[in-house]
Amino acid sequence: QVHLQESGPGLVKPSETLTLICTVPDASIESFFWHWIRQPAGKGLEWIGRVYPRGSANRNPSLKSRVTMSLDTSKSQFSLTLTSVTAADTAMYYCAREGGAGRGLDHWGQGTLVTVSS
Amino acid sequence: DIQMTQSPSSLSASVGDRVTITCRASQNITTYLIWYQQRPGKAPKFLIYGASSLESGVPSRFTGRGSGTDFTLTISSLQPEDFATYYCQQSYTTPRTFGQGTKVEIK
Numbered sequence: 001q002v003h004l005q006e007s008g009p010g011l012v013k014p015s016e017t018l019t020l021i022c023t024v025p026d027a028s029i030e031s032f033f034w035h036w037i038r039q040p041a042g043k044g045l046e047w048i049g050r051v052y053p054r055g056s057a058n059r060n061p062s063l064k065s066r067v068t069m070s071l072d073t074s075k076s077q078f079s080l081t082l083t084s085v086t087a088a089d090t091a092m093y094y095c096a097r098e099g100g101a102g103r104g105l106d107h108w109g110q111g112t113l114v115t116v117s118s
Numbered sequence: 119d120i121q122m123t124q125s126p127s128s129l130s131a132s133v134g135d136r137v138t139i140t141c142r143a144s145q146n147i148t149t150y151l152i153w154y155q156q157r158p159g160k161a162p163k164f165l166i167y168g169a170s171s172l173e174s175g176v177p178s179r180f181t182g183r184g185s186g187t188d189f190t191l192t193i194s195s196l197q198p199e200d201f202a203t204y205y206c207q208q209s210y211t212t213p214r215t216f217g218q219g220t221k222v223e224i225k
Contacts, residue, residue: 035214045154045162045205047214058212061119094161102209104152106173108161 002028004095004109011115012089018082018116022095022109029053029076033098035105036069036080038091046091050098051078085116120144120208124217130225135196139220141189141206150210151189153182156219157202166191167209196222 008020022034036048049059051069059067068081082089092111099106121144131137141151149169154162164173166182169189179194193200201224206217 044219045207045216047207047216050212050214060213062213098209099164099167102150102168104164104167104207104209105154105162106164106167108163111161 002026002097002107004097004107006093006095006109006112008093008112008114010113011117012085013118014086014116015084018080018085018089018114020080020093020095020112020114022078022080024076024078024097027076028097029071029078030073032100034071034078035096035098037094037096037105038089039094039111040091048080048082048093087116090114090116119213120147120211120215122206122208122215122217124204124206124220126220127218128221128223130223131196132225133196133198135225137193137196137222139191139204139206139222141184141191141217143187143189143208143210146186147208147210149185150208151182151184152207152209153180153191154205154207155200155202156205157199162205165204193222 005023012018035050051057051071057069066083071078094111095109096105097107123142151169153166156162170182181192203219203221
């Protein structure tokens with residue numbers, strides 16, 4: 001079992017930048033693709049994007065201009081930065097591992113709740 | 119983007135019932151279809167990949183079928199722990215997209 005752990009500020013003011021970190025417990029960060037997904041309260045899952053071991057990334061076009069993702073193999077962490085947040089960005093944010101090309105997200109963090117409010 | 123449409127949005131069933139959830143993709147995704155289960159307050163749990171392959175540890179009462187654009191998830195005999203919301207997701211291309219979810223409730 002791979003235990004992913006999200007960390008972040010919990011509360012962010014409108015128009016500010018949100019940064020979340022996901023810690024991977026071992027060196028497997030270099031062997032898989034890593035994803036961010038979010039879920040507003042009572043709603044469905046929205047894919048934010050994924051980052052590759054060599055630092056490339058794919059982003060949801062609906063968020064693309066505001067999203068940056070990166071991967072730090074030395075720390076076994078990957079990160080999500082979302083700029084110019086609004087109340088619509090309030091959600092539970094999950095990090096997850098893609099278990100193989102096209103295989104799906106086989107390990108998830110427990111999620112971190114982000115609230116955008118002044 | 120590939121749109122994923124699940125039906126029904128919710129259903130009520132009893133322990134022991136057989137239930138089937140449908141997921142339709144807006145274009146051919148071959149068998150790049152994933153199913154997840156999400157219990158309240160928890161992260162989604164990976165159930166099925168490749169449309170029909172059961173993840174290790176997932177009970178055999180869960181069955182996935184389909185290819186192309188039409189897929190189903192069947193629970194052969196509903197157990198108390200199966201009352202949850204189920205999501206399909208295509209892993210054919212990016213952006214990855216999810217269905218809107220099907221909530222399975224106790225009748």
